[in-house]
Amino acid sequence: MGVKQERLRYLDNLRLLMIVFVVMHHLAVTYSGYGSWYYFEGRPLNLLSRIGFGFYLSFQQGYFMGLLFMIAGYFAAGSFDRKGFKKFVGERFNRLLIPSLIYMAVITPFIGLVELGGKMNGFNIFNFLSGTGVMWFAVALFIFSLFYGLVRLISRKTAPVFDRERVRPSLINAVILILIISVCAFLIRTVEPIGTNILNMQLCFFASYIVLFIVGIVAYRNNLFARIGYQTGKRWLICGIVLGLLFWLVLTKRASAVPGGMTALFGGVTWESAVYSLWESFVAVSMSIGLIAVFREKFNYQSRFVKTLSDNSFAVYMFHPPIIVAVALLFGSVALLPIVKWVMLCVICIPLCFAITHFVIRRIPLLNKVL
Numbered sequence: 001m002g003v004k005q006e007r008l009r010y011l012d013n014l015r016l017l018m019i020v021f022v023v024m025h026h027l028a029v030t031y032s033g034y035g036s037w038y039y040f041e042g043r044p045l046n047l048l049s050r051i052g053f054g055f056y057l058s059f060q061q062g063y064f065m066g067l068l069f070m071i072a073g074y075f076a077a078g079s080f081d082r083k084g085f086k087k088f089v090g091e092r093f094n095r096l097l098i099p100s101l102i103y104m105a106v107i108t109p110f111i112g113l114v115e116l117g118g119k120m121n122g123f124n125i126f127n128f129l130s131g132t133g134v135m136w137f138a139v140a141l142f143i144f145s146l147f148y149g150l151v152r153l154i155s156r157k158t159a160p161v162f163d164r165e166r167v168r169p170s171l172i173n174a175v176i177l178i179l180i181i182s183v184c185a186f187l188i189r190t191v192e193p194i195g196t197n198i199l200n201m202q203l204c205f206f207a208s209y210i211v212l213f214i215v216g217i218v219a220y221r222n223n224l225f226a227r228i229g230y231q232t233g234k235r236w237l238i239c240g241i242v243l244g245l246l247f248w249l250v251l252t253k254r255a256s257a258v259p260g261g262m263t264a265l266f267g268g269v270t271w272e273s274a275v276y277s278l279w280e281s282f283v284a285v286s287m288s289i290g291l292i293a294v295f296r297e298k299f300n301y302q303s304r305f306v307k308t309l310s311d312n313s314f315a316v317y318m319f320h321p322p323i324i325v326a327v328a329l330l331f332g333s334v335a336l337l338p339i340v341k342w343v344m345l346c347v348i349c350i351p352l353c354f355a356i357t358h359f360v361i362r363r364i365p366l367l368n369k370v371l
Helices: 009-032 047-115 125-129 133-155 171-189 203-222 230-256 261-265 271-298 304-311 313-330 338-359
Strands: none
Touching: 009 047, 009 271, 009 304, 009 313, 009 338, 047 125, 047 133, 047 203, 047 230, 047 271, 047 313, 047 338, 133 203, 133 313, 171 203, 171 271, 203 271, 230 261, 230 271, 261 271, 304 313, 313 338
């Protein structure tokens, strides 16, 4: 059985921070033009802005969604133990797939038709299934959870058994984890490079998502998060940020000097793709270890205000796209440097998203049952 313990507030706080980072990430895409999003402002970037946005988006992409999957895996293991297969899958369906269907049927058309003035071309099943938007995370998490539930159901074991001495926080285990993720990412990107997707699923990033979801399950079984030393976690966090920046600068400079430029980093059988996969995996593991340890030690509590924010975090994740697109359109005529507008809209949109979801969205009868 997993370790029984009171609600881990530091994981709730960490999940809340990652969702704030999701909002900031999509605003950065809006003003940089890098990545995939509903709306780009399209103003030219100077050199410092290109470097700043490039590193910020690459670095965030390297770890923040993988960390969310790891936290989800941790809670999924305990949830299955308490509820069994039928209740576990039923709850996941209600909390993950129903909101995703609402997003696909209502929010995606609203952004495209109302906010961006697109045209209705009739119903297309492929376009509908590709319209998950940010809720790809919820759909993927449901699939991961269903697969875990089926494995537990078929194995008929109360819980997987691990060797607690071998499965423990250590440098060698962290290095092995980095190598596993990087090799898997490199292989996936030989056929699905960065920038491609299948039904809105960017499989190029799924190596860390799947592996870290499994790590979350293993962490629950072995109480791994509590066994990471605070000083060790701080060192991993500092190394993740400092070495992450230095290696990114060196790697992108080298890649830009070879034929194909930066696209060589995105996939294919190239040394640039291999090294970028390794860099990204290092960021994923180092930042996850560091943030888990630091938040467990320093932020394992919640005021009433922070708990309210935490309770609204999933609703913010689901509903922030139409909010930030509307605000970006409203400020479209404001002539500021893109990176300045990004900072300004982060200050405006983050509290606005929480206010709208708390005071409006979660008070709607149907939505308050699934958010």
